[in-house]
Amino acid sequence: MLEAFRTARDSLVDAARVSPGLLTLCSLLVLAQAALPGAQVVLIGQLVDRLTAGERPWGLLITLTAVVGSMYPLGAMARDAGHRLMLRLKLHYRSDLLHTSARLSPSRLADPEVVTELEASQAAIDPMSTVANQPVQVLGAAVTAGVLCAAIGSINPLSGVLVLVALVPTVLAFTAVARMEARRWPEVAANDRRAMYATEHLLQQRSGTELAVLGSGAKVATLAITYRAVATRVMDRMIRTAMTFELAATLATVLLFGAALVALVVGGASGGAAAAAVAGTISGLNAIRLCGYAFGLIVTAAPRAATYRRFVRSVPPAERQTVVPVVESVALSNVTFRYPGAGTAALRAATITARRGELVALVGVNGAGKSTVVNLLVGALRPDCGQVLIDGRDAARLTEAERLGHFGLLVQEFGRFEFTLRDAVALGSPQPVPDDAVRAALAGTFAADLPLDTQLGQQWGGTGISGGQWQRVALARIQLRNAGVWILDEPTSAIDAEAERAIFADLRRTKADRITIVVSHRASTLTEMDRIYVIDAGSVVQQGTYQQLIAHPDGRFATLFTAQQT
Numbered sequence: 405m406l407e408a409f410r411t412a413r414d415s416l417v418d419a420a421r422v423s424p425g426l427l428t429l430c431s432l433l434v435l436a437q438a439a440l441p442g443a444q445v446v447l448i449g450q451l452v453d454r455l456t457a458g459e460r461p462w463g464l465l466i467t468l469t470a471v472v473g474s475m476y477p478l479g480a481m482a483r484d485a486g487h488r489l490m491l492r493l494k495l496h497y498r499s500d501l502l503h504t505s506a507r508l509s510p511s512r513l514a515d516p517e518v519v520t521e522l523e524a525s526q527a528a529i530d531p532m533s534t535v536a537n538q539p540v541q542v543l544g545a546a547v548t549a550g551v552l553c554a555a556i557g558s559i560n561p562l563s564g565v566l567v568l569v570a571l572v573p574t575v576l577a578f579t580a581v582a583r584m585e586a587r588r589w590p591e592v593a594a595n596d597r598r599a600m601y602a603t604e605h606l607l608q609q610r611s612g613t614e615l616a617v618l619g620s621g622a623k624v625a626t627l628a629i630t631y632r633a634v635a636t637r638v639m640d641r642m643i644r645t646a647m648t649f650e651l652a653a654t655l656a657t658v659l660l661f662g663a664a665l666v667a668l669v670v671g672g673a674s675g676g677a678a679a680a681a682v683a684g685t686i687s688g689l690n691a692i693r694l695c696g697y698a699f700g701l702i703v704t705a706a707p708r709a710a711t712y713r714r715f716v717r718s719v720p721p722a723e724r725q726t727v728v729p730v731v732e733s734v735a736l737s738n739v740t741f742r743y744p745g746a747g748t749a750a751l752r753a754a755t756i757t758a759r760r761g762e763l764v765a766l767v768g769v770n771g772a773g774k775s776t777v778v779n780l781l782v783g784a785l786r787p788d789c790g791q792v793l794i795d796g797r798d799a800a801r802l803t804e805a806e807r808l809g810h811f812g813l814l815v816q817e818f819g820r821f822e823f824t825l826r827d828a829v830a831l832g833s834p835q836p837v838p839d840d841a842v843r844a845a846l847a848g849t850f851a852a853d854l855p856l857d858t859q860l861g862q863q864w865g866g867t868g869i870s871g872g873q874w875q876r877v878a879l880a881r882i883q884l885r886n887a888g889v890w891i892l893d894e895p896t897s898a899i900d901a902e903a904e905r906a907i908f909a910d911l912r913r914t915k916a917d918r919i920t921i922v923v924s925h926r927a928s929t930l931t932e933m934d935r936i937y938v939i940d941a942g943s944v945v946q947q948g949t950y951q952q953l954i955a956h957p958d959g960r961f962a963t964l965f966t967a968q969q970t
């Protein structure tokens with residue numbers, strides 16, 4: 405309950421900051437509307453009494469008409485203002501979360517808990533955005549009940565109290581429903597997520613085509629439907645329970661209102677007073693129902709809002725990254741690393757060094773530990789033992805932004821950023837990039853003569869490009885970045901042999917100014933490396949030039965690459 409109050413308070417503070425005008429308008433409209441049922445009671449009571457006395461009270465009649473007539477427009481305007489406030493808050497929370505996500509470091513992104521929290525925060529935005537309007541609705545319902553209680557209580561005090569008590573069952577029921585939803589929601593969300601994941605594979609061009617060719621689209625559709633069906637079943641059960649609670653609460657409210665009317669009659673109220681109380685009760689019922697609903701929304705949103713706020717606060721403020729163009733050396737010194745929960749170490753006492761001007765290769769079979777080395781170098785993983793050294797200094801002493809500034813990293817699963825050609829390449833640098841630099845990075849590639857405004861990606865009405873061409877764009881980003889250390893994980897895996905030769909010739913020609921570390925499985929790319937580290941089951945088992953390594957026919961390197969050489 406405390407969490408619900410905190411959520412309501414924080415949301416009001418956010419709304420007051422994001423759109424004070426709309427919050428004020430919304431509050432005034434709701435409160436004005438809230439006073440109307442009580443005013444109705446007073447006016448109808450007087451009207452009926454004066455009509456019975458044979459008068460013609462035109463003024464009263466006009467006022468009552470104005471009060472009754474303003475109920476609907478005030479309600480509609482309050483709803484629309486609330487909707488506009490919600491949209492602005494949604495934009496505010498979305499941009500906050502996007503800025504937060506953009507600040508996540510590779511090490512935090514590698515933590516599955518962080519990704520789960522990020523997704524939970526994303527899902528919290530919708531319910532959170534609706535919360536700011538709810539305290540006002542609750543206050544409005546309390547005002548309605550208070551004014552009704554006073555108006556009816558002036559005729560019969562017991563009736564007044566019963567009208568006030570009628571708030572309780574609805575608030576209790578909606579709170580219970582909200583709690584139940586908060587408990588069951590994770591199951592719905594988890595199944596929804598899996599259903600969406602499977603659905604995306606059907607809808608996305610590349611995976612959709614692969615499935616169509618395999619004739620297995622229906623299998624993935626069945627998986628998606630199965631998950632969706634589980635989520636739907638849980639939601640259906642939740643709605644059924646909610647219906648029961650709401651029905652019970654509505655019955656209790658009606659009984660309490662009925663009791664209030666009985667008390668009026670038993671208390672000897674006049675016909676006018678009884679008619680007024682009935683009319684006020686009818687409009688009051690709806691307001692009280694809204695109160696329970698509004699309270700329920702706050703209770704439902706509370707745990708999700710808490711997750712969102714915890715996550716946004718947990719990410720440190722943005723630190724500007726500066727690309728370091730000259731690095732003399734990087735090294736893993738006696739590093740051991742085991743993934744959390746894994747039985748054995750992925751890397752054992754590994755020492756790997758690369759100096760400025762060198763082309764260094766990491767080779768080994770799938771799962772040998774090459775990507776682990778790369779992730780340890782850039783700081784996405786932290787060694788259990790040993791040190792990562794940059795220019796002889798312990799890299800753990802650098803901030804993440806300082807450390808990342810030393811590297812240009814092309815990962816195996818590089819991003820296919822379907823933006824304009826200019827934007828896709830300019831992502832290589834955190835700073836604004838002049839067109840000349842983008843052009844220089846694309847020189848000698850398929851895109852050298854394409855306009856930089858070219859939209860990439862067919863789904864945006866742009867140019868579709870091949871897998872190898874996407875890899876060239878990714879390489880152009882690294883070139884444009886021009887950091888002191890280039891780490892290229894299978895940089896030519898999708899590129900044809902001729903272009904591959906050209907790329908490696910270029911790497912050799914320009915290697916003097918930087919450190920280049922390449923992960924590769926192709927013997928042809930290894931012949932002119934200054935040093936090759938052979939990694940096997942997490943250990944560095946050999947190192948040397950291609951010629952030195954191949955000269956040991958029983959060595960791991962020769963076993964791996966003799967076949968390719970022939």
Ligand SMILES: Nc1ncnc2c1ncn2[C@@H]1O[C@H](COP(=O)(O)OP(=O)(O)OP(=O)(O)O)[C@@H](O)[C@H]1O
Nearest residue numbers: 743744746750768769770771772773774775776777
């Ligand atoms: N997140 C992880 N959690 C647990 N184990 C992991 C994780 N990532 C990798 N591993 C394991 O660590 C070992 C080394 O993996 P790594 O990705 O470094 O291999 P690799 O040499 O890069 O392989 P590939 O050539 O297939 O890319 C493997 O046994 C792998 O299964």
